[in-house]
Amino acid sequence: GVAIFLLFICGIGLAWMVANRAMKGVRRVTQTAKNIRHEGFHHRVQEGMEGTEIQELAVTFNNMLNRIESLIMELKDVTNNLAHDLRTPLTRIRGQAETALRVDQPNMKSYEEVIGTVVEECDRLVQMINTTLEIAQIESGIDNVDHCAVDLVDIVQKGCNVFLPLAQDKEIQLKIHCPQEPVCVLGSVPRLQRVMSNLLDNAIKFTGEGGQVDVTLKAHGTNAVLSVKDTGIGIPSNQQEHIFEKFYRAESSRSTPGSGLGLSYVKSMISSLAGNISVSSTPGQGSTFIAEIPLVKPQ
Incomplete structure (x- = not known):
């Protein structure tokens, strides 16, 4: 006991x-x-x-x-x-x-x-x-917003057609490199069109007369890879990590009209599709924006 x-x-x-x-x-x-x-x-x-x-x-x-x-x-x-x-x-x-x-x-x-x-x-x-x-x-x-299978080939071609007159006004060569077959991702057509427009607008805006903008789309592995390369003013290395922040504007671009929201929108939109976007740039030589988005089968 x-x-x-x-x-x-x-x-x-x-x-x-x-x-x-x-x-x-x-x-x-x-x-x-x-x-x-x-x-x-x-x-x-x-x-x-x-x-x-x-x-x-x-x-x-x-x-x-x-x-x-x-x-x-x-x-x-x-x-x-x-x-x-x-x-x-x-x-x-x-x-x-x-x-x-x-x-x-x-x-x-x-x-x-x-x-x-x-x-x-x-x-x-x-x-x-x-x-x-x-x-x-x-x-x-x-x-x-409802998502469906969207052909990026169509998005790229139509976007470049819209911006072609603006490029011609500055004597900029706008070159498109797209495959013949569809490259589809899951997304919203209006939003992907806006992503394309923002990237093209950014490239043409900061490229001087006689420059060149190359838009390349391809399927690589499980991703659609979209590249927009320009021969513009470029972005200093210490500012590249901030370029996708809301309202951020690189020092070299502050004299150019804009809200500082275009690339932030692109980043948010692509991230919401389980994708990512990166930038590489050399001041005085140009910038390259590369977006990767998971592929889906055409509907």
């Missing part, structure tokens, strides 16, 4: 020790949550050794905090950049309106010019906001 009693006491003591160690870890998580509420997201749970489950909870909690803090920083950057980019067209709209109001005897032509400028700037604002929202929707994972 005494032995059973002692075993019972030992069992209670052992259970209390285990529970206390577990509760110590839970209290640590709770205290960190309270600190975050009052002092900010820089706090983390100390990852002790109170048991596998508690350690796993601490690691998971800290990973969640890291992700939240990263998202908050990204949101701040996007907000700051968006506010900066919205300020410019709004300032132009206000300036045009004030100029029109100061004219004593305005004629119809001057009013038409002011209204035309205002409409253009408003269109820019709407496009910028829509693109920002679409990127956010794609990256959030709650995108409801």
Whole structure:
């Protein structure tokens, strides 16, 4: 009887020790949550050794905090950049309106010019906001756009036909290298068309007169590989890692009109299709953007 009693006491003591160690870890998580509420997201749970489950909870909690803090920083950057980019067209709209109001005897032509400028700037604002929202929707994972098998050969050829007059205006040779057979990926036709347009627009915009842009599409292994190569101004190596960030513009491109969202859209769209995009560039010689997207069978 005494032995059973002692075993019972030992069992209670052992259970209390285990529970206390577990509760110590839970209290640590709770205290960190309270600190975050009052002092900010820089706090983390100390990852002790109170048991596998508690350690796993601490690691998971800290990973969640890291992700939240990263998202908050990204949101701040996007907000700051968006506010900066919205300020410019709004300032132009206000300036045009004030100029029109100061004219004593305005004629119809001057009013038409002011209204035309205002409409253009408003269109820019709407496009910028829509693109920002679409990127956010794609990256959030709650995108409801239907996907189907899309032939990239058709996307590339039509995109190049649209941009051919712009290339000819700058005496740029726009060359297309596509296979005869379909190269299909799972995606949205309008969005893939926009990806192609953004890459072509970027290449032609930053290539000088008499330059060349080569667009190459091929099937390689399990991927469709799209390459857009130009002989333009190029991107410095220390800026290439930022080129796909929202609103980022390389120093050499800041004098050229643009929102800084085109390549960010391309990156988000291709990533959502389980693909990837990379850039290689040499300042003064040009840039090459290579996108890889998983192949699917034609429907």
